[in-house]
Amino acid sequence: MSQSDEQLYTFGLIDEDAKREIRRSLLKAVALPGHQVPFASRDMPIARGWGTGGLQITLAIITPTDTLKVIDQGDDASVNAVNLRRLITRTTGVATTVDTKAATLIQSRHRIPEERLRSDQILVLQVPMVDPLRWVEPNLERATVMHGEADYARMWVYMYESVVKAGDLRIASQYPVIVNSRYMMDTTPIPRWDVMRLHMAETLFLFGAGREKRIYAVPPYTPVAPLEFEDYPFRTEYQPGQRCARCGAEESFLTSHFVPGPHGGGAWVASCSDTSYCDQRLTGQG
Amino acid sequence: MERPTDDWLLRVEGLSKRYGPGCPSCSRLTGPEAGTSQCPRCGTVLACVAAGLSLRPGEVLGIVGESGSGKSTLLQMLNLAVKPDSGAIWYAEPGGGTPIDLLRLNAYSARRFRNDRLGIVHQRPELGLNMHFSVGGNVAEKLLLAEWRHVGKIRARTSELMAQTELPVERIDDAPGTFSGGMLQRVQIAKALASRPALLLLDEVTSGLDLSVQARVLDLIRRIQWEEQITMLLVSHDLGVIRQLARRTIVMKSGHIVESGLTDQIMEDPQHPYTQLLVSSAL
Numbered sequence: 001m002s003q004s005d006e007q008l009y010t011f012g013l014i015d016e017d018a019k020r021e022i023r024r025s026l027l028k029a030v031a032l033p034g035h036q037v038p039f040a041s042r043d044m045p046i047a048r049g050w051g052t053g054g055l056q057i058t059l060a061i062i063t064p065t066d067t068l069k070v071i072d073q074g075d076d077a078s079v080n081a082v083n084l085r086r087l088i089t090r091t092t093g094v095a096t097t098v099d100t101k102a103a104t105l106i107q108s109r110h111r112i113p114e115e116r117l118r119s120d121q122i123l124v125l126q127v128p129m130v131d132p133l134r135w136v137e138p139n140l141e142r143a144t145v146m147h148g149e150a151d152y153a154r155m156w157v158y159m160y161e162s163v164v165k166a167g168d169l170r171i172a173s174q175y176p177v178i179v180n181s182r183y184m185m186d187t188t189p190i191p192r193w194d195v196m197r198l199h200m201a202e203t204l205f206l207f208g209a210g211r212e213k214r215i216y217a218v219p220p221y222t223p224v225a226p227l228e229f230e231d232y233p234f235r236t237e238y239q240p241g242q243r244c245a246r247c248g249a250e251e252s253f254l255t256s257h258f259v260p261g262p263h264g265g266g267a268w269v270a271s272c273s274d275t276s277y278c279d280q281r282l283t284g285q286g
Numbered sequence: 287m288e289r290p291t292d293d294w295l296l297r298v299e300g301l302s303k304r305y306g307p308g309c310p311s312c313s314r315l316t317g318p319e320a321g322t323s324q325c326p327r328c329g330t331v332l333a334c335v336a337a338g339l340s341l342r343p344g345e346v347l348g349i350v351g352e353s354g355s356g357k358s359t360l361l362q363m364l365n366l367a368v369k370p371d372s373g374a375i376w377y378a379e380p381g382g383g384t385p386i387d388l389l390r391l392n393a394y395s396a397r398r399f400r401n402d403r404l405g406i407v408h409q410r411p412e413l414g415l416n417m418h419f420s421v422g423g424n425v426a427e428k429l430l431l432a433e434w435r436h437v438g439k440i441r442a443r444t445s446e447l448m449a450q451t452e453l454p455v456e457r458i459d460d461a462p463g464t465f466s467g468g469m470l471q472r473v474q475i476a477k478a479l480a481s482r483p484a485l486l487l488l489d490e491v492t493s494g495l496d497l498s499v500q501a502r503v504l505d506l507i508r509r510i511q512w513e514e515q516i517t518m519l520l521v522s523h524d525l526g527v528i529r530q531l532a533r534r535t536i537v538m539k540s541g542h543i544v545e546s547g548l549t550d551q552i553m554e555d556p557q558h559p560y561t562q563l564l565v566s567s568a569l
Contacts, residue, residue, distance in 0.1 A: 149397050154416070156430035157423045163437050164422065164459055230436040 012059040013091040018042050022060035022215070026206060029217035034179025036130055036147070041213040051084055051109060052210025054126030058088060058107045061122065061206075067095045069103035074111040074253070074273035081109075098276045110173075112194040114252050114277040117203035119220060125189065127209035130216070132176040132186040152184050156227065163232050175234075178225045179218060193236045193253040198224040245269045247281035295380060295517050296341040296364070296485060301373035303359050306330025316540060318560060323354060323541040333359040335541045337373070341485070343380040346511060346518040348532030348549060350525055350564065356541040357521045361489050364519065365406050366396045377403070380484065401431045405478030409490035411470035414477065415462050421448075421473050422458035428480035447476040452506060468499035472506065479510065488520045492527055504530055525568040529553060537561045 010016060018040070025039040044052040062068070068088060072081040076098040084107065089096055097103050100113040109126040117123060133143040136154040146152070155176060162170055174188040175195050187195050198205060198218050205218040218224060228234040243250050255273045260266040272278035304312070309328040316323050316332050324331045334356040341347050349357045362368040364375060366388060377399075378385040391399060405428075408414040415424045425444045426434075434440050445455045451472040462470060471491055478486055488507065492500040508531060511518055522528050528535055529549055536546035537558065545558040556562045 149394050151397055153401075153427050153431040157416070157419050157427045160426050160430065160437060160440065161419060161423050164420065164441075228435075231438050 009091050011064070011092055012062055013045075013087070014042055014056065014059050018056075019060040022056055025215045026057065026061070026217065029206070029215050030204070030219045032183070033219055033222045034177075034183030034185040034216060036214045036216050038213055039215050041210045044210065045087065046083070048211040049128065050080060051107075051126040053208030053212075053215070054107050054109070054124045054210075055084060055087070055208075056210060057124045057206050057208040057215065058105065059091070061124075062088070062092055062094060062105055064092070064094060066105045067097050067103050069097050069100060069106045069276075070108075071106070071111060071113070071274075071276075072109045073255070074113075075275045077275065099280070100274075100276055110189045110191070111253070111273055112190055112197045112205075114272070114274040117197075117201065119202040122204045122206065125205065125207045127186075127188055127207045127214075128211070129174065129186060129188050130209045130212045130214045132174070132184050147183060150182065152178075155184060159227050159229070163229065169228065169232055169234065172237075176227050178227065180222050181225075184227075185216060185218075185224075191237060191253060192226075192234070193238070195224070195226055195234070196236070198222075200224075242270065244272045244278060244281075246271045247278045249278065249281055252277060293342060294340045294376075295343045295345075295378060296339075296519075297376040297378075297385075298337060298339045298364070299374045299376070301334060301337040301360065301363055301370050301375065302332075303334045303356075303363060303368060303370050304330055304332045318539045318542050318544050318558075321540065323356065332541045334363065334370075337538075337543055339536060339543070339546070341517055341519065343484075343517055344515045345534065346520060346532045348528035348535040349519065349521045349538060350523065350528050350535055351538035352523060352564075354540075355538040357523075357538050358489055359541075360538070361406075361487055361519065361521050364485075365404060365487055366391075366400050377484075401428060402481055403484045404487065405481065405483035405485070406487040407471065407474040407478050407489065407491050409493050411462065411467070411474055414474045415470065417462050419462075420459045421453070421462055421465065424462065424473060425477045425480055428477055432481050443480070444476075447480055448473075450479070450510070451476040452502075466499075468495050468503055471495070471503050475503075475506065475510070479514070479516075482514075484517060486516050486518045488518060488522075490522055491520075492522070492524070500527075507531060525553070525564060537564065 022039055025037045029037045042056060044055055046052060070081045070085040072078040075081060085096055100115045105122050107124045131143055133146055133155060136158050137143045137146060159169060173191050174186050175192050177185050177187055179185045200221050200223060202220050204220055207216045226234040242254055244252060244254060249272055252272045254270040256268045256270045258266055259269045306329055308330045311327045312325040312330055312332060315325050315327060323333060337360050351357045359368060363370045375388040376385045377388050422444045425447055426440045429440050429443060445458060448455045453469060453472050492503050520531055532549050535549040535552050536543050539560045545561045552561060553565055556565045
């Protein structure tokens with residue numbers, strides 16, 4: 001970056017007033033775990049819905065000494081992750097890494113890394129849909145009152161109907177949880193596999209939704225309980241016998257992709273969604 | 287407040303609700319004598335003015351009056367769904383509980399109270415039921431609010447309630463839209479009974495139903511009242527319905543209670559001109 005380019009931007013692209021406003025919202029979100037805090041979501045040089053909420057949080061809290069990791073669906077090399085990483089590094093100059101253990105600030109979409117996060121790390125999640133009550137109450141004003149009064153019966157009926165109609169709690173992602181025995185929170189965008197990683201974790205989790213202009217948080221050591229019934233408990237996507245085709249991991253979240261054969265045809269192959277974790281296991285084994 | 291000398295479940299004192307800014311002429315230009323609850327000067331509606339009543343455990347109280355007389359507003363205030371401008375609603379748990387003023391509860395406690403201790407059956411089923419959920423889901427909502435977290439037990443209790451209210455249990459997972467009007471009223475009653483409420487509020491439950499269905503719903507309410515000894519407050523514009531169910535009745539007109547007493551007494555010897563007109567019209 002040339003000197004003239006540097007003068008065009010503040011550290012972290014967005015102006016200081018915007019950062020201050022986001023930090024205040026973050027403080028409120030941390031003070032009220034699971035509560036959706038409105039914030040003045042700025043226009044960003046990426047389209048709304050592509051991670052602007054997470055990006056604004058990252059830019060508001062990042063410091064020059066941070067080491068950044070950006071992942072999308074667990075992948076460090078996907079187009080969205082690469083572009084976000086490039087934008088953040090060009091406007092801050094911070095060091096980047098793909099190693100979860102080396103990162104101090106991680107921005108993610110759809111995944112919490114497989115490796116256990118520490119108390120000196122912060123995970124920022126990009127959120128497409130904020131309110132779990134959207135499924136049962138499309139009116140935002142009424143949903144806000146329902147959150148205020150902890151009136152979650154209708155969501156419980158939704159879960160009950162899910163069991164009655166499908167025979168089990170068939171909610172793949174966006175699994176609703178109760179945070180700190182008070183607020184119902186959407187765990188979007190992480191899969192069920194990662195939901196329990198939020199419970200009593202050492203790490204601070206920050207959720208940003210740029211399009212819906214909301215921030216919420218799960219601070220360290222906060223109880224997070226998925227909605228479940230005594231006879232239909234919460235379950236992750238784990239399948240007995242599952243195994244990563246690359247590194248052989250049996251206790252990681254897998255994604256399937258189609259690998260074409262050399263002479264036509266092909267096969268579906270399951271491998272670790274967290275590519276950094278998978279690569280490290282391969283290196284370690286190698 | 288001192289311990290009550292008589293054994294009441296609910297006591298209402300000076301409950302008032304108006305819609306509009308109000309003006310000094312409102313009280314003079316509205317009421318039973320003026321024949322309207324709307325102030326001709328400022329347009330304010332005095333929906334309910336200084337209403338007072340008490341309900342004993344196991345009693346059925348009827349509220350009768352023409353459309354716009356304020357009976358549904360009074361019922362909605364008792365359901366804690368409409369906030370009164372003034373007055374008090376005292377509630378004492380049967381068996382000598384300490385009276386509490388329900389209007390002093392915060393929104394969260396009021397909602398808990400409404401779910402645990404009150405049941406309501408609306409005139410229009412869509413007000414009391416979520417038409418997107420199944421019938422079983424609607425009844426289960428009350429149980430889930432009361433923190434039932436076992437699907438098997440919820441379904442067993444829901445089936446029991448459906449059988450009690452003469453609904454086909456095999457249709458537990460059907461949508462309310464596939465049920466008839468009379469059946470939907472029974473679904474509402476099943477839902478209202480789910481939390482074993484202390485007080486059941488019935489708002490024009492038989493309006494819009496044909497006579498044979500109306501009779502079955504009334505029979506059901508009477509049987510449930512007999513079996514469960516549940517306290518009921520029944521709002522209707524139909525004196526025939528009130529006479530069948532209520533031991534005591536209050537008569538409302540233009541936002542005011544104009545007469546109250548034993549239902550038989552009111553039917554046989556009405557005192558207020560409006561009640562006389564109502565009784566003579568019914569007979």
